[in-house]
């Protein structure tokens with residue numbers, strides 16, 4: 001079993017050109033100014049490789065995968 005991860009972005013470093021949204025539209029959409037809005041929660045296993053690729057092609061090194069220790073916590077709802 002893989003450790004749950006989620007996407008994160010350094011909003012200072014990001015230049016908002018949207019390469020990540022083109023590559024990973026399932027998890028990233030752009031706001032009106034072209035800056036990424038990331039889907040909350042864990043990256044699905046099926047998209048993990050693509051998410052890693054998106055992190056790798058970010059020209060500003062602004063996109064990252066980070067541990068998500070609460071992602072697999074049971075829902076309290």
Ligand code: SF4
Nearest residue numbers: 014015017018020058
């Ligand atoms: S690819 Fe990187 S720099 Fe470009 S919008 Fe996404 S996070 Fe920002």
